Amino acid sequence: MNSLPTLTNFLAALLPAASHTSFRERARACAGAILALLVTGLLSAWLLPQEPSHIFLVGSMGASAVLLFCLPASPLAQPWSVVGGNVVSGLVGVACVRWLGDTVAVAALAVALAIGAMFLLRCLHPPGGAVALSAVMGGPALHAAGFEFPLVPVLLNSVMMVVMAMLYNNATGRRYPHQQQPAHPNPHATQDPVPTLRLGFKPEDLDAVLKQYNQVLDVSRDDLEEIFLQTELRAYQRRFGVITCGDIMSKDVATAEFGTALDVAWGDMRAHKVAALPVLNRARRVIGVVTQSDFLNHSGLDDLRSVRHKLRRFLSRTGLTHSEKAEVVGQIMTTKPAVATLTTPIVNLVPLMADSGFHHIPVIDAEQRFAGIVTQSDLVAALYESRLAS
Structure with missing residues (x-):
């Protein structure tokens, strides 16, 4: 009865890296590899000559699939690494077998030269070593293909695998290709680090x-x-210790609806001395946030001398038609705002508020309904109190 947990623990010990991924992630990677290899194999078989000795799917694509669907963010799994690494390695392997023969020593040399070429061209891809090895030790069929082998089927297979990785990974919520993100830009456009x-x-x-x-x-x-x-x-x-958003949030919060008039929302912000209002629908779910910056950005305030006149005109309900001017909060609010839950640790809000420029984070309950709001002042006070209590 206990054999299954024992086997699971044994496999987890053998594969420590895999033990840190969820079952959903593992299933998604397996499904992606199956789909990509199936589509690549069938399309390649259909496009390439129907000869018994002709190779239409290279074995190293299995190793490429591991990188593309298990580690799509890896530098070794990016499109240029996959396509360039496989093709360059194939060219090196074919050149070696042409000029030096098909001995084991030549195979080892081909792999070493392929690694050097991939480093030089910045397209390091581990399965490329298998492509170079196959080109030398693959037998008469591969030797007869010559320099056609790196192009057909290696290039064809590689491109198809990358296309499938783009489609599948992005469709399942993982960004691919994985572009290097800019290093924490300052939201205030200054040279200070965040x-x-x-x-x-x-x-x-x-x-x-x-x-x-x-x-x-x-x-x-x-x-x-x-x-x-x-x-x-x-x-x-x-x-x-763990302090949650539910512990520190403001609960009695002034809010707005999509159809709240701009002058009413502005008056509420002034009356309560707040800089933002969560915008809720009738089910009290957060659909946006309207801030003082939203008012200023949409009222065309470009110079200080015209601030009072333009803001008063923007908040008035007369003078312009509905098509020319925003009249309700829903027309100027920030949609899809960052939100937290009642159980979110407040330390999770630090990067959002400190680095990304968020000043107000709405908090929702287990039913996705609005429960309160955490401001920068709430966060600073909570962190200060936690240090005093430690």
């Missing part, structure tokens, strides 16, 4: 360590930096 980078480790520290590490990492630099930042937040949370 607040979370002014203490703790800096990008320069990470670059120095990576240079000293001097090995190829199977993770992008921006993902690695994000992992470190999240680790710091979890360490802070463990040290100073």
Whole structure:
């Protein structure tokens, strides 16, 4: 009866990296690999000559599938790495067997030269080594194909696999190709680093360590930096305890609806001395946030001398037709705002408020209904109190 858990623990010990992924992620990777290899194989068989000795699907595509669907953010799995690495390695392997023969020594040399070529061309892709090895040791059929082999089927297979990875990964919520993200731009367009980078480790520290590490990492630099930042937040949370948004949020909050008139919303913000109003539908679900910045941005305030006149004209309900001028909150609000839940640890809000420029985060309950709001003032006070209590 206990054999299944024992087997599961044994496999988890053998595959520690896989144990950190959810069952859903593993199932998604398996489904993507099946679909991509099936489509690539069938299309290649249909497009290529129907000869018994002709190869239409290269074995290294199985290894490429592992990278494309298990590690789509890896630098080794990006389109140029897959296509360039496989094709360049195939060319190197064919050249070696043409000029030096098909011995084991030549095969080893071909793989080494393929690795060097991939490093030089910045298209390192581990399955490329298998392509170079196959070109030398694949037998008479591959030798007869000559320099056609890196193009047909290697190039064809590689392109199809990359296209399938683009379609499948993006359809299932994973960004591919994985572009390097800009390094924490300051939302205020100044040269200062964002607040979370002014203490703790800096990008320069990470670059120095990576240079000293001097090995190829199977993770992008921006993902690695994000992992470190999240680790710091979890360490802070463990040290100073878990404070949730439900603990510190304001509950008696002035709100607006889509059809609330602009002058009414502006008056509520002035009366309550707040800079933002959550916008709710009739089910009390958050559909947006309207801020003072939204009013200023939509009223055309370009110079200080015209502020009072233009803002008064913008808030008035006369003078312009409905098509020429916004009249209700729903026309100027920020839609799809960042939200938190009652159980969200407040440390999770630090990057949003400190680095991304958010000043107000609506909080929702288990039924996705509006429960309150956390402001920068709430967050600062809570973090200060947590340090005093520690």
